[in-house]
Amino acid sequence: xxxxxxxxxxxxxxxxxxxxxxxxxxxxxxxxxxxxxxxxxxxxxxxxxxxxxxxxxxxxxxxxxxx
Amino acid sequence: xxxxxxxxxxxxxxxxxxxxxxxxxxxxxxxxxxxxxxxxxxxxxxxxxxxxxxxxxxxxxxxxxxx
DNA sequence: TAAATATGTAAAGTTCATTTGACTTTTACT
DNA sequence: AGTAAAAGTCAAATGAACTTTACATATTTA
Numbered sequence: 402x403x404x405x406x407x408x409x410x411x412x413x414x415x416x417x418x419x420x421x422x423x424x425x426x427x428x429x430x431x432x433x434x435x436x437x438x439x440x441x442x443x444x445x446x447x448x449x450x451x452x453x454x455x456x457x458x459x460x461x462x463x464x465x466x467x468x
Numbered sequence: 469x470x471x472x473x474x475x476x477x478x479x480x481x482x483x484x485x486x487x488x489x490x491x492x493x494x495x496x497x498x499x500x501x502x503x504x505x506x507x508x509x510x511x512x513x514x515x516x517x518x519x520x521x522x523x524x525x526x527x528x529x530x531x532x533x534x535x
Numbered sequence: 536t537a538a539a540t541a542t543g544t545a546a547a548g549t550t551c552a553t554t555t556g557a558c559t560t561t562t563a564c565t
Numbered sequence: 566a567g568t569a570a571a572a573g574t575c576a577a578a579t580g581a582a583c584t585t586t587a588c589a590t591a592t593t594t595a
Contacts, residue, residue: 439583440511441582442552443510496553500573
């Protein structure tokens with residue numbers, strides 16, 4: 402699962418800590434999601450979409466499995 | 469988190485077991501999600517969206533907190 | 536260059552998504 | 566009414582999301 406969080410953050414000049422606080426998660430959670438360590442929960446994805454005024458699909462992109 | 473899985477299933481005349489198999493999860497998982505016991509993971513939500521050819525937002529609706 | 540801020544990472548613990556297996560209840564059909 | 570399929574539910578187990586604490590590295594700024 403790829404995501405555009407780092408770019409969206411950069412566009413607004415936000416730190417990971419600021420985004421974390423806006424989404425009410427820890428800074429490490431934001432870091433881990435940006436670095437692809439794990440995927441956010443669906444509720445957290447919705448919260449991010451609301452925050453950035455985008456759809457979930459505009460922020461998170463499912464990897465289409467190329468078999 | 470509300471969702472339209474039951475309706476989408478009914479429109480296609482699918483059982484919970486059939487949807488489960490299409491999404492490669494257990495029947496109990498579909499049942500629990502439909503009954504609102506828990507939210508699906510983001511990857512599972514993407515898979516459902518792909519299956520129904522809808523966006524995540526068209527299937528799952530975040531409860532806006534009315535404080 | 537030193538200090539401050541931002542980012543990356545790791546371990547241990549908690550909570551929740553998901554599985555398996557089994558059982559009960561509901562719905563539909565004969 | 567009897568049967569079969571579908572839906573609902575429960576308990577125990579596993580794994581993944583997320584937290585806290587703590588430290589290391591990188592980047593910015595005084």
